Amino acid sequence: MRNIWTIARREYRHYFISPIAYIVALAVLLIVGIYFVIVLYYVSNQTLMYGATAPDISIVIGPMATIFLFATPALTMRLLADEQRMGTLELMLTAPIRDGELVIGKWLGAFLFTLTIIAITLVYPIVLNKLTSPGIDQGIMIASYIAIILLVALYLALGTAMSSFFSNQFAAFFATLAVLLIFWWLISLPTYIIPSGVFHDLFVYLDLNGRFGSMTRGVIALSDVVYPISLTVLGLLLSTVAVEMRRWR
Amino acid sequence: MIRVDGLTKDYGTRRAIENLTFEARQGEVVGFLGPNGAGKTTTMRILTGYMPPTYGSAKVAGFDIVSESLEVRRRVGYLPETAPLYADMTVYEYLKFMADLRHLPNAEDMIDDALEMVGMEERAEGYVGALSKGMRQRIGLAQALLHKPEVLILDEPTIGLDPAQVVEVRKIIREIGKERTVLLSTHILSEAQALCDRVLIINKGHIVVEDSPENLQARLVGAERSILRVKGDADELAPKIAEIEGVQNVKAQPDGSVEFQFAPGMDVRPQVARAVIKAGYDLLELRPVGMSLEEIFLELTRDNTKEK
Numbered sequence: 001m002r003n004i005w006t007i008a009r010r011e012y013r014h015y016f017i018s019p020i021a022y023i024v025a026l027a028v029l030l031i032v033g034i035y036f037v038i039v040l041y042y043v044s045n046q047t048l049m050y051g052a053t054a055p056d057i058s059i060v061i062g063p064m065a066t067i068f069l070f071a072t073p074a075l076t077m078r079l080l081a082d083e084q085r086m087g088t089l090e091l092m093l094t095a096p097i098r099d100g101e102l103v104i105g106k107w108l109g110a111f112l113f114t115l116t117i118i119a120i121t122l123v124y125p126i127v128l129n130k131l132t133s134p135g136i137d138q139g140i141m142i143a144s145y146i147a148i149i150l151l152v153a154l155y156l157a158l159g160t161a162m163s164s165f166f167s168n169q170f171a172a173f174f175a176t177l178a179v180l181l182i183f184w185w186l187i188s189l190p191t192y193i194i195p196s197g198v199f200h201d202l203f204v205y206l207d208l209n210g211r212f213g214s215m216t217r218g219v220i221a222l223s224d225v226v227y228p229i230s231l232t233v234l235g236l237l238l239s240t241v242a243v244e245m246r247r248w249r
Numbered sequence: 250m251i252r253v254d255g256l257t258k259d260y261g262t263r264r265a266i267e268n269l270t271f272e273a274r275q276g277e278v279v280g281f282l283g284p285n286g287a288g289k290t291t292t293m294r295i296l297t298g299y300m301p302p303t304y305g306s307a308k309v310a311g312f313d314i315v316s317e318s319l320e321v322r323r324r325v326g327y328l329p330e331t332a333p334l335y336a337d338m339t340v341y342e343y344l345k346f347m348a349d350l351r352h353l354p355n356a357e358d359m360i361d362d363a364l365e366m367v368g369m370e371e372r373a374e375g376y377v378g379a380l381s382k383g384m385r386q387r388i389g390l391a392q393a394l395l396h397k398p399e400v401l402i403l404d405e406p407t408i409g410l411d412p413a414q415v416v417e418v419r420k421i422i423r424e425i426g427k428e429r430t431v432l433l434s435t436h437i438l439s440e441a442q443a444l445c446d447r448v449l450i451i452n453k454g455h456i457v458v459e460d461s462p463e464n465l466q467a468r469l470v471g472a473e474r475s476i477l478r479v480k481g482d483a484d485e486l487a488p489k490i491a492e493i494e495g496v497q498n499v500k501a502q503p504d505g506s507v508e509f510q511f512a513p514g515m516d517v518r519p520q521v522a523r524a525v526i527k528a529g530y531d532l533l534e535l536r537p538v539g540m541s542l543e544e545i546f547l548e549l550t551r552d553n554t555k556e557k
Contacts, residue, residue: 088334094299096322096323
């Protein structure tokens, strides 16, 4: 545990001196902010004229889920790829720590940084709560934030795995993006062509987007939590195996 | 201490080292000597727990390198070929990070000690990325020394250092070698000569020879050699020297001296001196020359290639 924390702390600090991390944080906050303001302005006009319903938390969570699809690979791409390139992987692999501790520490550092960005976005629900009457649904808000946190946890774990496969950051970035797009979007497509049955159900089960959708409506099923956590564990496991494989080459 | 038994490592189909067996005791500096690609780094990486051997076993500080890898890694200080540093940290932060990973109780004192040993106390607050090659090498060494390890494994420790720093680092290694076990690799032969109690010459994954630097010289010099320097034309003198009984291989050197050999135990130098005077030359210098480790090394590695 202690070693995981030592490594996570180093990674977390590293983000605050890395330009990529600032650009990513800025992009997330800027896009979510602009979207928020525009939707709010539009809806307030509509409400005045036609009495439309007040916007809910989905106007913050929706764009966040999409941006993190692109932002998290940028945060994880250097985690292990850079260690290989700089030769410090040799230092880590000859230090008295387990390979799993190294991988989990790296992931945790990225996760904590992403949580920091997510924490900043909490200003939007607070603002929204003030502007609308009788305020936003607290339950949906909490469920939505749990959903986004589970989502980035697995994004980052898959990114960590990709970063351990490659010694080139950009290869790691695009591989991560491809894998995330598969789980977020592509995997739901077969449900349209496969008639009901085991395979149809399987793809429905694997569809991240669908699960995210139901969670942000305030309904959290056990499998909605188990599935992203399993993917997170799988990513970290794959990453650990990849690091171990480097020893055996 | 280090005990290596039948260590073999294959990279795919290429065999990097084959059946290496050697020992390094406490209080001993053992030098790994060999051309590039001989298997020095591979052996060191196996001993530090970076990768497992294909066959064979080894014990470092009393622990098995495969089944008790973490115990080994706790007790070994390792400086890889290129100093592994995080450019985005200050020297102090970097060493603190390594100290935390090693769970050192009084990290501050140990960092200070390590920095003092390598003479980098003043750069503790500087960023690693801003350091010169020699300084980076010294920080890498500080990292290896940080936890006062029982066994120190150094891959080309003086590479990239300026001559003054080389002297300094050698002094540190010799100091540590008094109480602990040091295994270092080098392809600079004078370094092995200056530092090591024992030298292992390794070529193409095999140990070619293992001995002290002094014994190596004595063992391999089949004939004794001397250099003769006179006032006057050495080219003319050379044939006269060759006539003396027992003298072999007379060669006039481009620098105006004459080199000759004679069988061990049959010192012909008095006869040579007399011949020089008799021929009307003034004798300036007559001294024996040992075979350098360079020559021994070339000799050994050449023989080895011939066998193949």
